[in-house]
Amino acid sequence: MTKSYFSETNFFNENKSVKPDASGHRQRIFKRFDESNFDSFSDHEVLEMILFYSFSRCDTKPFAKALIAEFGSLEGVLTAPVSKLRKVNGIGGSTARLIKAFYQLSILINKRNALTSVISISNKSDLIKYLKSSMAYLPIEQVRVLFLDAKNKIIKDEVMGEGTETQSAVFPRKIMQKSLEYHAVAIIMVHNHPSGDIRPSNADISITEQIKNAAKTLNIALFDHLIIGKKEDCYFSFRENSLLSDF
CATH class of the missing domain: 1.10.150.20 (5' to 3' exonuclease, C-terminal subdomain)
Incomplete structure (x- = not known):
């Protein structure tokens, strides 16, 4: 060429x-x-x-x-x-x-700051800003899991799957293995929608239920599943929308 x-x-x-x-x-x-x-x-x-x-x-x-x-x-x-x-x-x-x-x-600096400053999930605004800074504009779907300790602090933020513009593969067993490895007592699932539409798909709802049930068998709580959009403060919370009502 x-x-x-x-x-x-x-x-x-x-x-x-x-x-x-x-x-x-x-x-x-x-x-x-x-x-x-x-x-x-x-x-x-x-x-x-x-x-x-x-x-x-x-x-x-x-x-x-x-x-x-x-x-x-x-x-x-x-x-x-x-x-x-x-x-x-x-x-x-x-x-x-x-x-x-x-x-x-x-992204590297944000992740290190999140861990060293110990971002708590109780501060939803800071959490969403942290997540949006690294994944809101990704051209493909990415699934991340935040592993939490007993004080709801982030132990580890790890990419668990990447896919196309419309979907990504998620494996509940892998997430559970990582939860045990990091001694997490709770997890938050996060993924982005490159289209900007934050409404959950049927597949999103199904995999959330699977992971919630798998986590429950290990006495690990699935606190939330967040879908990150492109616009400021644009996200979808399964818990806030009553799609994840119990642990």
Whole structure:
């Protein structure tokens, strides 16, 4: 396949200097970041700055705008698979992995903060924010389980299954094995709906019942099953909607 003129290799290997206007633009971006981080940045400006570290000798605005146009938002770009990022003209493997690294780093920090600050399920707002930050914009369905101790603190947050845009495989036995391994006394199931529709499917309801019954045999409580949507404060709780009324 013929590489685009704007490929990473061309930019790094060709002996070109940064155009004065592009250089000045970069310095203005850096100055704004130094003063207020990303608070005053638009989505494409955030991407522009990330791409500075992949494309050192050109204007990155066209690439940033092309990525936003392709994936719809900054969140859509950051959560897109490397394989899809590479299909955007000029975005090679190194750039795609750089973009993913920024996103995965934020997930890693959130997870560590959740465990070190000991997020409690009693603070539903913080819990939902924590979950949305890492899975609301995923392009495929992902199932996670939060394993809790006797004080309702998160012991472990683990991905238990991933699938397509509409479904993912969940195995009750695997979840029970992990519950015993982590000495959990309760669990919360979580999954996202990439479509944005947070209403549970019949399959969601069925697997929740199966896991609740399996957990009960081990004296482990299924506290809730949460479906995470894309919009702020958009989620579905099985317990709040009376679909999980007992332990």
